[in-house]
Amino acid sequence: MTEFDNNPFAEPVHDNPFNDPSVTQVTNSTIEPVDQYPPFTQPYDGLAAQTTSASTSPYQPAVLQPSTEPSPQASAAAAQANLLRQQEELERKAAELDRREQELQSRDSTGKENNWPPLPKSFPIKPCFYQDFSEEIPVEYQRVCKMIYYLWMFHCVTLFLNLLACLAYFTTDTAYGVDFGLSILWLILFTPCSFLCWFRPVYKAFKTDSSFSFFFFFFVFFCQVVVFIIQAVGIPKWGNSGWIAAFSAIGNNKAVGAIMIIVAILFTICAVISVIMIKMVHSMYRRTGASFQKAQQEFSQGVFTSKTFQTAATGAASAAAQGALQGNN
Structure with missing residues (x-):
């Protein structure tokens, strides 16, 4: 078929540039042109719809509530309560x-x-003193007072062991029977005397803040320190299992010498602890404000207010008055 058979009024197939597939794809696309988004017109309806839907979401923004301060009447009522x-x-x-x-x-x-x-209630001898550290002694003095009490107990135990050591020494050599006898005397004498002469005074001093009791304790306890040193030295024939007596006995019997060395160590510990205690009590005594003048006043007041002294003074005055009247007659 020739070209004359075609329709002369139809569009040529190969000559139409818009029949190209790439061009027809662009012209038939659903993408809207940029001209449809004028910059000075109202927002796009779809964008407005999205904003409206976002604003109607269930998550609302946090809103700070204004703080409500209490009224002056409420504050005054709370303060009064x-x-x-x-x-x-x-x-x-x-x-x-x-x-x-x-x-x-x-x-x-x-x-x-x-x-x-x-002591047991059935015991014929009843207790002689009232002692309670937590009730009668101030808190700042309780520790030192208890330590002195424990020192007294340790001294009593040492005296008892000294008696046993002297007894063992006496069994090995009868010439040292005097040490055994004196050790019994020291145990019977020093146990109650040390309690009455230096523990009870310091207990009373801490209890009543008595200057006289402090001075009495210092005087007696200094003598006790000297006794501790003598006992630790262990002079032969003095009834003490000290270092000299222990080294003398170890040559005759090693077992007895070892026992006496243990007792000598205990006497030495007593001497060292007693020196420490007297320094601690003296430091506390200086903080209490006690003095020798106060001790003299307490002693004079105690003597003049004593019923025994008053009775003796009254009797002496009445006897002197009767003697003077009889002399005048």
Whole structure:
């Protein structure tokens, strides 16, 4: 078929540039041209719809609520309630202190039952002293006072072991029977005397802050330190298992010498601890404000207020008055 058979009014197939596939794809695309988004017109309806849907989401932004301050009347009422509560607490504590003070006064008026030495109730000898560190001794002095009490107990145990050592020494050599006899005397004599002469004075000094008791303790306890040193030295024939006596006995019997060396070590420990204790008590004594003048005043007041002294003075005055009247007659 020739070209004359074609329709002369139809568009040529090969000559139309818009029939190209790439061109037809662009012209038939659903992408909207840029002209449809004018910059000075209202927002796009689809964008507005998205904004509206986002604003209607269930998550709302946080909104700070304004703080409500209490009114002055409410503040005053709360402060008054707090003051009333504190006042009730103070009144309760004051009532508790009054109750304890009344209990102490009643105990002082009725007299405290002695509890030292701790003896069975069926024992014929009753306790002679009342002793309670937590009640009678201030808290800052309790530790030192207890240490002195433990030193006294340690000294008593050492004296008992000294008796056993001297007994063992006496069994090996009868010439040292005098040491055994003196060791019995030291145990019987020093055990109660040390308690009465230096422990009870320091206990009373800490209890009542007595200057006279402090001075009495220093004087007696210094003598006790000297005795501890003599016992630790162990002079032969003095009834002490000290170092000299122990080295003398170890040549005859090693077992007895070893026992006496142990006792000598205990006497040495007593001497060292006693020196430490007297320094500690002296440092506390200086902080209490005690003095020799106060000790003299306490001694004079104690002597003049003593019933025994008053009775003796009254008897002496009456006897002198009667003698003077008889002389005049």
